[in-house]
Amino acid sequence: MSATKPMKPVTFEAGARAVEEAMRGKGVEGYYADAADPLHAAFPAKARIHSGPDGMPLMGESACEALERLADRPRSGKTLAYLHIPFCETRCLYCMFYQNPFDEDRSKVFTDALIRELELWSDRDAQRVGPVHAVYLGGGTPTALSARDLRRVLDTVQRTLPLANDCEITIEGRINNFDDEKIEAALAGGANRFSLGVQTFNTQVRRSMMRIDDGERCLRRLEALMSYDQAAVVMDLIYGFPGQSMDVWEEDLRIASSLPLDGIDCYQLNVFEKSPLARRVESGKLPPAADTPMKADMFARSVEFLTNANWRRLSNNHWGQGTRERNVYNQLGKGACDCLAFGSGAGGRLFGHSFMLERKLDDYIRAVNDGVKPTSFLMAPGPHWALLRTISSAMESGAINLAAIGRSAGLDLEGMAKPVLDQWAEAGLLRRRGEWLHQTVAGQFWHVTLAQLLIDFLKTQLVAPNAPNAKDAQDGMNAMALRKLDMGAPQMVAAAAGGARAPRAPHPHHG
Ligand code: SF4
Incomplete structure (x- = not known):
């Protein structure tokens, strides 16, 4: 570029x-x-x-104590569970969710702690009572975990959470390094939905955003995943990247809609001040990202294109075809239901209280090993x-x-x-x-x-x-x-961007 x-x-x-x-x-x-x-x-x-809605923020120990007080209250109604895997093999230029570089040894130690955290409150009513309707492994990059660790986490989810019979279990991830062994471990562990961030099939744009694989490899891996025919396969696209013209965007839509996918999500790019992307644009190493009017045109084009191609609208940004995609986590997560949360950097919600778990990996691991749910931030619900x-x-x-x-x-x-x-x-x-x-x-x-x-x-x-x-x-x-x-x-960016929105949204970022 x-x-x-x-x-x-x-x-x-x-x-x-x-x-x-x-x-x-x-x-x-x-x-x-x-x-x-x-x-x-x-x-x-x-x-x-x-x-x-906004609410009243609590930090550190006060947040820990406030969440602890909720742990013995039985849930009722629809419930989600979010597990955060805080590693990525590389940092994508536009990302504000990057936490830790992937390291095999650290990821194993983290997996041990995550399993321990899932067990920690497994006999407390807030976790134990009432079915869980959707589980979401997000990040970071869940598909960065080894096949063995993915399976260990999923087996623990089945053992420690009261999953509904029709529970949607999503693995979010990226194409890179998601090999057949990991796919099979995820399926054997009960995953029934994969949400992969491709973002764009245009190799030049992908590389300029520090994506690893080219467009052709993305296509081949998606085809491999779909060929198992055992789980919904959903793909994220992003519009507004530097160098992503309307022609490139239309080609992305054309390729995605021609695949036998179960779902397509179309998100707009946000350039955050502290992101590496903002610095590259500012220094002239990359052309600017699309402005709001251009993004509006790209959004309108996606609506026209996918409607004409007879995709079913699931929400403003989500589309489905066939019978597999239910979009349970995304849909319920926007509402008022509870969301149990596990893992360093995870966000959840219990009885209206939005919370976030410790983002610093070593602090998270230490606290869990000491038998403490490591809550770093909690927003008590405001009126209404x-x-x-x-x-x-x-x-x-x-x-x-x-x-x-x-x-x-x-x-x-x-x-x-x-x-x-x-x-x-x-x-x-x-x-x-x-x-x-x-x-x-x-x-x-x-x-x-x-x-x-x-x-x-x-x-x-x-x-x-x-x-x-x-x-x-x-x-x-x-x-x-x-x-x-x-x-x-x-967490403050997330809070300000979403009014302390929790559960932590699956975000359109992997590739
Ligand atoms: S976009 Fe996803 S894969 Fe890329 S750095 Fe961010 S969290 Fe990691």
């Missing part, structure tokens, strides 16, 4: 600051969309990756957290019946949000069908921003509808989210 004139990259953080600036001191107008060009410029930027998460989840699906959600909570949510919803409909982001509000393609592109603005607006109404300082309180919350971003700690 040819070098270009050095320039300041358009980063996610710069966008978040622009959104905060645009809202500062404004009343309801601060939530309005620009109607002139809703697809490309409804808002100054996308300020969130995931939407969700379950309601607000339900709204966030509905917005992710592309349509919301706010009136019905409000009725079930005994609140006139539709009436509270009317000025904002009406303006968004006028601006071409939403379309009314009876009680339902469906997102247009422009609304789908901006859906996380819409969800977060809707939640923030409702919070000002729910907490103190007539308080003169309700907007001040909201400005304060936005400023707090930005300060968290500035701190740069990955």
Whole structure:
């Protein structure tokens, strides 16, 4: 890829600051969309990756004690489990989730600790009581583990978690080093879904992002995995990489949609200030990534392409075909359900409390070996957290019946949000069908921003509808989210990007 004139990259953080600036001191107008060009410029930027309610943060020992107090409460309702494998063979340029270089000996010691952690609370009610409906091994790179360690982890999952008979068990990973022995170990251990980050089949773009394998090898390994015909195979694509023109993106969509995959996820690239990618663009070693209008066009193209190819829409970014892909973890994770979490850097949620486990590998291993669940951060739920998460989840699906959600909570949510919803409909982001509000393609592109603005607006109404300082309180919350971003700690980035979203989302990053 040819070098270009050095320039300041358009980063996610710069966008978040622009959104905060645009809202500062404004009343309801601060939530309005620009109607002139809703697809490309409804808002100054996308300020969130995931939407969700905020809460009260606790760190270190207080977080540990708070989670410990929840361990003997029996769960009810849908439950997920997330296992975090904190190793990668190489660091992809755009990634903010990289933790540790893969090392065979360390990964074995970590696997021992992870198994110990799964056993730690296996007789406590929060883990023991009530079925677990989806398990997700994410990272990092779960497929970096040896075949033997993958199998050891999966066998322990079967032994220590009360899995539902139809439990979805996903292994997230990358093509590189995911050989037949590992695939067979994962299948023998009960995995029934693989989510692989290919991101793009274009070898030049892949190499510029420090991806190891070329496009051709990605295709061959996907074919090998699908040939087992024993589990759903889902693939992530990313749009907006430097050098990824619309032609390259269309070719990615064409190749992916022509494969007998069970699912395709299309995500947009975010360039974070502290990522190696931002530095390369700034120094002129790489051309800039796509700007928001270009990404909007790429998103719209993916919707048109996959709809025409008769793929089934599972959510705004997820598509399926055939009968295997159920998307259980992704779908439930957006809502208010519990998520047990294990592994260094894992994020979970129990009874509304979002938490994250120790990211420093040695500290994690030491704590687990001492018999302690190593919680480093916990966010106690704020008021209306379950309601607000339900709204966030509905917005992710592309349509919301706010009136019905409000009725079930005994609140006139539709009436509270009317000025904002009406303006968004006028601006071409939403379309009314009876009680339902469906997102247009422009609304789908901006859906996380819409969800977060809707939640923030409702919070000002729910907490103190007539308080003169309700907007001040909201400005304060936005400023707090930005300060968290500035701190740069990955869990803080995740918190600010997603309102302490947990369970930790499967993220579109492997390749
Ligand atoms: S994108 Fe995935 S594989 Fe690449 S560095 Fe990040 S966590 Fe590791």
